[in-house]
Amino acid sequence: MTLDKCNRGEKLRILRIPDDHIRLQAIRMGVCEGATLTCSIKLPKGPIVLQNRMQEIAIGRKLAEQIEVENV
Numbered sequence: 001m002t003l004d005k006c007n008r009g010e011k012l013r014i015l016r017i018p019d020d021h022i023r024l025q026a027i028r029m030g031v032c033e034g035a036t037l038t039c040s041i042k043l044p045k046g047p048i049v050l051q052n053r054m055q056e057i058a059i060g061r062k063l064a065e066q067i068e069v070e071n072v
Helices: 020-028
Strands: 011-016 036-042 048-052 055-059 068-071
Touching: none
Parallel strands: none
Antiparallel strands: 011 036, 011 068, 036 048, 048 055
C-alpha cells in the first residue's frame, strides 16, 4: 500500500522510498526505509502528517503516493 492510503492513527513501516533525492531528504528528518511511524493527521486532498517519536512531519499527497508502507 502507499502512504496516501493510510488512515489516521495507524502505525506504519516505511518499505520503500523510490526517489533517491527524496530518500536523502527523508533521512535528514529521521524517516528512512524500515522506520515505524504513526499517521497523526490526514487532511482531505492535503498533506499527511506523520509522527516520529516527538517530531511531526507533513508529507504532500503527491509524494505520499510514491512511498510504499505496511501496517504494523
